[in-house]
Amino acid sequence: MDEQLRDSQPTPETPDAGPVLDQMDDLGLTETAPTRDTRTSASSRTQKDTSLGYELYLNVRTLVFVLAALILVFTFVVRIIVVSGSSMENTLQNGDSMLVWCLGYEPKQGDVVVLTQRSYQNDSLVKRVIATEGQRVDIDYDTGTVYVDGVALEEDYIKETMRVPNYGEGLNHVTVPEGCIFVMGDNRNDSADSRYPNIGIIDTRSVIGRAVMVVFPFPDFNLL
């Protein structure tokens, strides 16, 4: 908005002192004002006095601005979220840190998403989108197959063959309402997801974003 204003006196090489001194000369003040040499020595002294505080301040200011920028970026654009639990094994391991893209994201089938279903818990969940609005989901536990709109999904990402959960079959034949998604964990036998009645169909407004990559630990680094 405005250029930086230095309140220390300029060095002799600094051209900005010229106009002020010249203006004072024009006003006939040269007899009462100190000479340029006197000012020069005062200038050096002042700069020495202020240099430490100035440099320190610049570092603090840089840190503050960087912190503010990072917080804004990590609020509106991306987030780092740590996986808690084993429901997405083998795609994601407990403790993995993921980069999650938030800006303008609309859930699509097959995406790994981070969401918060407040009816279940206040912390976030990581699941895979199985179906989006208008699609029909049918789960056949006998064959361990998920059908979306009558077509069997090829799920090479799941950990093991799906069995009936300990809470029963739950939601296994459902058409996803408008503005909602049906999600499941890749570890089907140890995942609380849309099949579980307390979680159920997820409103897309509860979705924080799409998991883009695992960034930590480094051995697990990969794109999702």
Next chain:
Amino acid sequence: MKNRRPCNVFWLVWTLLLAAAAAGVRMWQKATAFEGSYGLPVRGATASVVLVCVLVIAGAALAILAARQPVTTPPRSQIRGRRWDMSFFATGDVVFLALVWFGAFCSLAAVPLLFGQGRELWKAYQLAVAMKTWQGGDNGVLGMVTAVLALLAFLGLLQIGRDGFRPGRRGKGGFWAALPACAGCGWLLGTYRNCAADPVLWDYVPLLLAVIAGMLMYTDWAGMSCAAARPRRTLWLAGMTVVCSWVALASRPDTGTALLLISQSASALAALWRLPINLQHPPKVGSEDKLIPAVPQGTEMTTENKEEDTHE
């Protein structure tokens, strides 16, 4: 603004009007733009769109005011002490003192509340860890850190008020603002941590913006004493601090957070009250031995929008 009258009234009136408008719209949004038991946002709600517009308009209006703010650079001989270090000198100005100290004591009042909350969460965290039931979340450490930093902010604001009201021989008008700026860093981290799993941006973005605006304002305020003055940006940030703080207050935060918001809002109003006056009519106090023999009256030079201060 051309007739040499201080602009602080413009700043205060516009800032308070914009802040009141933004807070009003935020309350309207709270009443109409969320649905369901978990407060999911209504898509395309009018109040949300209007609130964004009001915030953008506030930023633009305050930027225009800042751009038009006259900055007087007097002749070297009339300056005692450092020019920008004196930007918050307010000798005998009770309003400035009252606002800054009110902000200071609000910050102090927030300390036990924030610390108590943090301590409760820390106890719950320790219990959960002992029972091996900890599933992540806020363990209270950042809350307690924020409380300690709020205490430092109290000391900084107290000293700013004192330095401004009775300036010493050498100015330290803004140096102490570095303390509330540091407190803002801790507060920002704590606020962000608490909302990391919240999918509804409107639940926490007003508070984040308020904390960021306040933190940057205090940083620029401190810069006045560190040879890195940006007076117009400081004014803009002070205005935005008031606007964003009022919006965040309209969101009905917890008491500790509300006190911190009131604190930075009062400090920002103090800056808006005093800084425009001192930019137009720089105070003439400071070390007597630095005086250069006086010049005749009426030789003051005005450099509107041309800022490179070269005075000691």
